[in-house]
Amino acid sequence: MYELNKLYNVDCLVAMKRIPDKYFELAIVDPPYFDGPNKRRFYGRDINKLNIKRKIYNVIEDWEVPSEEYFRELLRVSKNQIVWGCNYYDYYLGPGRIIWDKVNGQSSYSDCEIAYCSMHKKTKMFRYMWNGMMQGKSINEGHLMQGDKSKNEIRIHPTQKPVNLYKWLLLNYAKKGDKILDTHVGSASSLIACYDMGFDFLGFEKDKEIYKLAIKRLDDAMNQLSIFNII
Structure with missing residues (x-):
């Protein structure tokens, strides 16, 4: 069994077989929605519809x-x-939806x-606003843009989701004492939200390079939050 409050560089399907019912x-969870990046070795297109060269994120080996x-x-x-991405899968889970x-x-x-x-x-x-440098002000005022862009989250993953999105999910769907699993951690936004809100968590990320970026982001956030707690 894996230790809680950790992020592991492992295939989640292999890892879950070691977890009790x-x-x-x-x-x-936020698994890859569609096939493609694993074949062309990166996510996204070089040129967008406005003929502007886009940033190409890190090569994704294990998509x-x-x-x-x-x-x-x-x-x-x-x-x-x-x-997330349930509309892309052939596997039917149920009727409940979050938009x-x-x-x-x-x-x-x-x-x-x-x-x-x-x-x-x-x-x-x-x-919650999430479009390049235009990011939401807060959970309660997500439709408004964060005024100080220096407070924006730095993106390290092509399908990164904001920490505040995961905090909203935890506020609405988790209760004190719950253990949270994320099988495809990506940028570690989910784990940062869990740590900040006091939830035990376990995360898996298969891609080695993405894992390195995620574990650094998670460690930096946990260390910063710990300093604030001490103060």
């Missing part, structure tokens, strides 16, 4: 769309699940992202 109260076996294991080890409205204006990217939520059969929405 229903060990985690909640899994919040793999999850199999049906992954979902079976995820449901086995967790009591409840929030799964993240990214308030991204005229961006060429998607206006929103969709997650499956096992904890209700409704559709719930969270508005």
Whole structure:
């Protein structure tokens, strides 16, 4: 069994086989939605629709769309699940939905992202600006832009989600004492939110280079938060 409050560089499907049934109260996961980056060796396009050269993020060596076996294991080890990108998978999880409205204006990217939520059969929405340097002001004022861009989150992953999105999920779908699982950690936003809010967590990231960036980001956040707690 893996130690809690750690991020491991391991294949999540292999790792989950070592976890007892229903060990985690909640899994919040963001697996790769579609096939492609694993073949061209990077995520995204060199040139956007406006003919502007985009930043190419780090090469992704281990981009793999999850199999049906992954979902079976995820449901086995967790009591409840929030799964981003559920609209891309052939595997049906249930009717509950969470819509993240990214308030991204005229961006060429998607206006929103969709997650499956096992904890209700409704559709719930969270508005939080996330478009380059335009990032949300706060959880409660996510539709407004953060005025001081020096406080923006630094992006280290092509499909990075904001820490405040995960904090909103924890506020609404987790309770004190819950253990949280993230099988595809990516930028570590989910783990930073868990640490900041006092939830025990366990994270897996298969890609070695992404793992190195994520573990540094997580360590930096935990050390900074610890200093604030001491003060």
